Amino acid sequence: MRSRSPDVRTSVEGGGSPIDVERLFHSAQIISGSFDTLDDGLKGRVDKLVSWVNGQIRLGGERKEEVELQLRKLLATRLRLAADRRRIPAIAGEKIERPIFVIGFARTGTTLIHSLLAEDPGARAPLWWHTHDPSPPPGEVPVVPERIEYTGKELDRLIAQTPGLLTMHPYWDKRGHCLIEDEEIFTLDFQNAYPTLLHRLPALAMILEAGSAKEAYGFHRQFLQHLQWNQDPKHWVVKGIYHQFVLKELFEAYPDALCIWPHRDPAEVHPSTMAITAVLYGAITNWQMDFKELGPLFVQGIAQSVAAAVDSPFVDDPRILHVDFRKLTRDPIAIVRKAYGTWGLDYSDAFEGRMKAWLADPANAPDRYGRYRYTMEPYGLTREMIEGAFEGYSRRFKLGKFA
Known part of the structure; x- marks a missing residue:
């Protein structure tokens, strides 16, 4: 959620393959232990971010692994939050x-x-x-x-x-x-x-x-x-x-x-x-x-x-x-x-x-x-x-x- 700002791209790095979003989801589910049906809104936003990253720069080798690691950790954290909310219904009642x-x-x-x-x-x-x-x-x-x-x-x-x-x-x-x-x-x-x-x-x-x-x-x-x-x-x-x-x-x-x-x-x-x-x-x-x-x-x-x-x-x-x-x-x-x-x-x-x-x-x-x-x-x-x-x-x- 941002104000308008310029779409400034960095120069292309190497010739690595794009990040595979389905593989990202699968690995995050394994890490989080959450295998429930994915929320469509969340899945769409992750798709959008990964597509944006893939369109900005072609990552190769170690740098691609570092980016995927951060995305995977972030997604796993989000899935754990959703699992906590399902497991503890009283959270939703907090004012x-x-x-x-x-x-x-x-x-x-x-x-x-x-x-x-x-x-x-x-x-x-x-x-x-x-x-x-x-x-x-x-x-x-x-x-x-x-x-x-x-x-x-x-x-x-x-x-x-x-x-x-x-x-x-x-x-x-x-x-x-x-x-x-x-x-x-x-x-x-x-x-x-x-x-x-x-x-x-x-x-x-x-x-x-x-x-x-x-x-x-x-x-x-x-x-x-x-x-x-x-x-x-x-x-x-x-x-x-x-x-x-x-x-x-x-x-x-x-x-x-x-x-x-x-x-x-x-x-x-x-x-x-x-x-x-x-x-x-x-x-x-x-x-x-x-x-x-x-x-x-x-x-x-x-x-x-x-x-x-x-x-x-x-x-x-x-x-x-x-x-x-x-x-x-x-x-x-x-x-x-x-x-x-x-x-x-x-x-x-x-x-x-x-x-x-x-x-x-x-x-x-x-x-x-x-x-x-x-x-x-x-x-x-x-x-x-x-x-x-x-x-x-x-x-x-x-x-x-x-x-």
Whole structure:
């Protein structure tokens, strides 16, 4: 579930044979021990992803085996989730009430807000180990440290593959305990192809149409139910960088959802977004992409989706609290306090104390791996180009020259 972005292909690798989707399904069923009739929707999405991968690049030898391994593991995890749901019917009865969604574009402070909201003793947030080893449900058997450590090793492999990534996004150093984005949850159902679960695919993530958003949110709820079953009652705090493009579908799935949406000058956002995109996908594609060509295409595609989002009547929905990035960075706790007051949620001294401790902890400092100097030139961008593309958005939220 993504906004519009360019279909950029990498150069062809070798002359290997395409991935066999039927063989993939058969092996995943054996691994998961789930031999029930496959859901047609899931099968269609897997077919679509494999066809897309086969059309992007011809894989050969070891690289093909690595891609198939990740796809097989992901599919086996999805089949185990379905088997758990059939085996434990009570999971489907779990109520997900008043979840908090941190929405908005990458590099606008969404991770900071998510991290602070997750410090509420009454909150629960999805973690890395949840998407990488969710079965059996945490409410069924004790979650031993080894299970979480096992998933952390996969994050170690991602970081080792993408040097420089921690400088831009240091939060992944929490390994199995790091907070995740909803795009990872959607990827479990093959509604997306997020690199944290599929970083061996040598291409940009697959672009899915917004029409799949209803199904994606349906699975999202199922996944939260899976994690919540037989656990202490708490409200969910989740985060995703594409929710703002499908607000109608989000509120249809979660009518009582509460959203917080930070806004930042696009001329500051997009050099940062392109830099982390280049570091991540450059490593995944062995630096075969032309990021100077990608930059303008990326901005153009995002700008079209932003224009549509700003025109949506849901932008002014009272369930959404809009936040200025400058105010957020000056006093993030004040922003959270305001959000709780707006939403009528209990705001405790213990919660504020935990947020203060989190902010003061050097292990959470945003520059603990150094600072990166963001610039536009390597990506073919100029301030004028970005300001022109996002003029309506900047005017609407008083950003940049409209501040």
